[in-house]
Amino acid sequence: xxxxxxxxxxxxxxxxxxxxxxxxxxxxxxxxxxxxxxxxxxxxxxxxxxxxxxxxxxxxxxxxxxxxxxxxxxxxxxxxxxxxxxxxxxxxxxxxxxxxxxxxxxxxxxxxxxxxxxxxxxxxxxxxxxxxxxxxxxxxxxxxxxxxxxxxxxxxxxxxxxxxxxxxxxxxxxxxxxxxxxxxxxxxxxxxxxxxxxxxxxxxxxxxxxxxxxxxxxxxxxxxxxxxxxxxxxxxxxxxxxxxxxxxxxxxxxxxxxxxxxxxxxxxxx
Ligand SMILES: C[S@@+](CC[C@H](N)C(=O)[O-])C[C@H]1O[C@@H](n2cnc3c(N)ncnc32)[C@H](O)[C@@H]1O
Numbered sequence: 001x002x003x004x005x006x007x008x009x010x011x012x013x014x015x016x017x018x019x020x021x022x023x024x025x026x027x028x029x030x031x032x033x034x035x036x037x038x039x040x041x042x043x044x045x046x047x048x049x050x051x052x053x054x055x056x057x058x059x060x061x062x063x064x065x066x067x068x069x070x071x072x073x074x075x076x077x078x079x080x081x082x083x084x085x086x087x088x089x090x091x092x093x094x095x096x097x098x099x100x101x102x103x104x105x106x107x108x109x110x111x112x113x114x115x116x117x118x119x120x121x122x123x124x125x126x127x128x129x130x131x132x133x134x135x136x137x138x139x140x141x142x143x144x145x146x147x148x149x150x151x152x153x154x155x156x157x158x159x160x161x162x163x164x165x166x167x168x169x170x171x172x173x174x175x176x177x178x179x180x181x182x183x184x185x186x187x188x189x190x191x192x193x194x195x196x197x198x199x200x201x202x203x204x205x206x207x208x209x210x211x212x213x214x215x216x217x218x219x220x221x222x223x224x225x226x227x228x229x230x231x232x233x234x235x236x237x238x239x240x241x242x243x244x245x246x247x248x249x250x251x252x253x254x255x256x257x258x259x260x261x262x263x264x265x266x267x268x269x270x
Contacts, residue, residue, distance in 0.1 A: 009193040010203050012046075014184040014251035016192060019204035023211060027151045030200075030211045031101060031126050034149060037208040038102035043080060045206035049145045050083035054173035055262025056252065057238035060087075065171050065233065065266045069093045072139040075163055077127050077156075077172070078146020082109025082120070089118035096120035097138070099127055101149075127159070128152045135162050143172040149212060153219065157227035164269045170229060171267070176236065176260040180214040184255035220265065229267035236260035 010020035052060040060066060070092035076085055079098035089096055096113070098120060100106050106124045113120050125131035128150055141160045150156040160170055181193040193214075200213045224231060238256040246253035255261065 008199075008201055010201060011180050011183055011192065012205075014255050016183050017203060017205070020201050022199050023202045025151060025200040025211075025213070027128070030151050033202070033209055033211045035101045035103075037205075037210050038080075038100075039104040041206055041208045042102075042104060042108065045208075048081055048083065049173075050080070051087035051144060054144060054235070054264045055175075057242045057256045058173065058235055058262050058264055059239060059242065062239055063235055063264065065235075065264065066140065066142075066169075069140065073097070073137060075099075075133065075138045075141045077141065077143035077160065078149065079109050079122070080105050080144075080146070082112040082122075084142070084144050085109065085113060085120050086116050086118060089113070089116065089120070097123070097133065099123045099125055099131060099133065100146075101126045126151075127156050130159075133159075133163050136165055138163050139165060139168055141168070141170045145173055145175070147172045148174040148215070153215065154223040154226055157223050157229065161227045161229065161269050166269060168269045169232075169266065170269065171265065173262055173264040174220075175214070176263045177214055177216055178259050179255070179261040182255065182259060184251045184258075186251075187254065189255065189258055217263065220263075224265070224267055228270050230270055231265060231267050233266040235262075235264040238262075 006022045008020050008022050010017050069088050071094045073095040074088050074093045076098040079085055079100050085096045085098055103124050106122050110122055123131050141163055181191055181195050183190045183192050198213050198215050202209055202211045243253040243256055
């Protein structure tokens with residue numbers, strides 16, 4: 001912990017987690033910390049979120065944001081274990097590409113896709129950086145719970161716009177910023193963090209560290225607009241069936257009934 005670090009709130013699921021401190025953001029330190037976490041821990045603690053799910057309580061099967069992807073060129077940002085690429089491969093996408101900062105996640109994705117008899121071009125790099133992805137090439141760029149790891153939201157959205165053909169679609173999901181402010185326990189919701197606080201923090205999870213910031217919804221909307229995207233649809237609603245499937249007295253499902261825990265944006269390049 002550096003001298004400026006101060007303890008603060010971080011919320012995962014329904015509860016506050018210990019071991020969170022505010023930090024200064026240095027891009028290269030964040031790359032190093034976060035790639036080490038994903039290389040060593042993967043999704044073992046946080047759990048993978050992959051298509052058809054956009055988050056715990058939102059699914060593509062209900063939302064139908066992609067439509068028919070057959071013959072389409074797809075790029076995933078932060079592909080993790082490769083299961084979302086598999087989803088599109090099985091729906092006859094023409095080309096599958098992905099970028100991820102973690103060598104281990106890329107390796108897992110490569111092995112998974114090979115076992116599914118699918119091929120993909122997988123690139124190990126931070127989403128923020130130039131990494132040889134072709135320009136004006138893709139019909140869809142998408143990201144399932146990975147965009148928020150960027151150290152440069154506007155720069156990343158501009159890069160994503162450059163990868164898309166004109167009228168190409170960019171779809172992403174991330175934790176809803178309101179969810180990151182509220183703790184739920186025994187039917188009581190408590191506002192624990194300032195919604196407007198976008199300061200960077202480091203959190204210790206399962207013996208590993210991750211560094212990130214909780215951005216406001218307007219920060220996402222304004223960065224999309226600056227990068228030349230038009231928002232076609234935004235999903236905040238939790239799916240009743242998915243909440244019910246968690247069973248009774250599940251704090252996270254009870255929280256999701258009261259406020260959005262995930263948001264999904266479907267946008268189009270102008
Ligand atoms: C929560 S996972 C999401 C991936 C997949 N949907 C899943 O749940 O397994 C986040 C992924 O983003 C990757 N990631 C984190 N920071 C990144 C960055 N700056 N550039 C590219 N990928 C990044 C991680 O390596 C990890 O595979």
